[in-house]
Amino acid sequence: MIIAIDGPSGAGKSTLGKMLAKELGLLYLDTGAMYRAVGLAVLEKGINFDDNEKVSEIAADTNIELVGEPENQKVFLDERDVSAEIRTNAVGQAASIVSTISQVRKILVEHQRTLGENSEKGCVLDGRDIGTIIFPNADAKFFLTAKPEARARRRYEEDLNKAHITTYKETLAEINLRDKRDVSRADSPLTISEDAVVIDTSELDLREVFEQMMSVVRESQNAKSKTT
Numbered sequence: 001m002i003i004a005i006d007g008p009s010g011a012g013k014s015t016l017g018k019m020l021a022k023e024l025g026l027l028y029l030d031t032g033a034m035y036r037a038v039g040l041a042v043l044e045k046g047i048n049f050d051d052n053e054k055v056s057e058i059a060a061d062t063n064i065e066l067v068g069e070p071e072n073q074k075v076f077l078d079e080r081d082v083s084a085e086i087r088t089n090a091v092g093q094a095a096s097i098v099s100t101i102s103q104v105r106k107i108l109v110e111h112q113r114t115l116g117e118n119s120e121k122g123c124v125l126d127g128r129d130i131g132t133i134i135f136p137n138a139d140a141k142f143f144l145t146a147k148p149e150a151r152a153r154r155r156y157e158e159d160l161n162k163a164h165i166t167t168y169k170e171t172l173a174e175i176n177l178r179d180k181r182d183v184s185r186a187d188s189p190l191t192i193s194e195d196a197v198v199i200d201t202s203e204l205d206l207r208e209v210f211e212q213m214m215s216v217v218r219e220s221q222n223a224k225s226k227t228t
Contacts, residue, residue: 001026001122001224002137003217004130007144008190009092009178010151012201012209013126016144018070019210020124020217027119028070031112031127031134032095036086037064037077038104039094049097056103064111070124089159089166089174096178099128100185109134109188128182131193140220141196142213148175150202 003020005013014030021028038059047054065076074083085091098104113134116123125134131141146154152172159166182190192198197216201209 001139001217001221002116002135003122003124004135004138004141004193004196005124005126005144006128006130006132006142006190006193006196007126008128008146008151008182009175010155011144011146012154012206013144015206016210016213017124017126018073019206020213021070023214024122024124024217026121027115027123028073029066029112029115029123029125030073030075031108031125031130033066033075033086034064034108034112035095035099035104036091037075037082038062038108039096039098040082040086040091041077042098043091043094049094052101052103055098055101056107059098059101059104059107066115084162087162088164089170092174092178096181100181100187102187105129105187128190129188131196132191133188136193139224140213140217141193142216143192143196143198144209145198145200146202148172148179151175 005017007013018028041058041062042049042055045058047058049055063078067074067076074081075086076082112125116125116135131138149172152168152175155175156166156168156171159171199209199212
């Protein structure tokens with residue numbers, strides 16, 4: 001079973017994706033973490049983000065692995081654990097920039113699709129183009145959204161819990177900038193798949209959203225079992 005979760009930054013995709021993967025015993029794939037890993041590699045090598053060719057070379061040459069259970073998944077960049085490093089605001093902005101480069105997206109999309117197709121029981125993927133580009137025939141598709149202020153508040157509170165130094169104002173500005181890049185990029189802009197279930201998480205507890213999503217997944221599983 002393939003479950004696609006799309007939506008803007010801070011809508012709860014990662015948390016809910018992990019919850020679904022754990023509940024269903026599926027592989028969890030945080031595609032955003034992969035773009036963050038590339039962004040970190042570009043920052044560390046001091047490459048100009050305007051140099052699409054060199055940035056694409058880094059994306060092609062670096063080895064990115066996601067290891068472990070959904071709730072404790074680690075991200076490795078060339079065999080180095082960068083799970084904490086990729087969660088800074090600076091790396092988030094770097095990821096937003098590299099994700100606009102078509103060749104980078106092509107490289108990572110192929111990698112993500114391979115991981116999903118080769119997973120034994122199935123996979124839960126979250127990102128910006130899962131249901132539209134990577135797995136357009138996913139068994140269940142979700143588009144999670146929320147007001148920018150609500151998403152910024154969640155991200156700000158997450159950063160505080162992780163001891164990342166930031167302010168709510170800075171986090172909101174970052175959210176708005178990433179939204180602008182996501183919807184305006186030429187390659188695979190953030191769009192809602194026609195057959196996706198849209199959930200606004202602004203005023204909902206994540207447990208409530210999880211129950212809604214599980215209901216949709218169960219319906220998909222039942223429908224699939226009837227055709228086999």
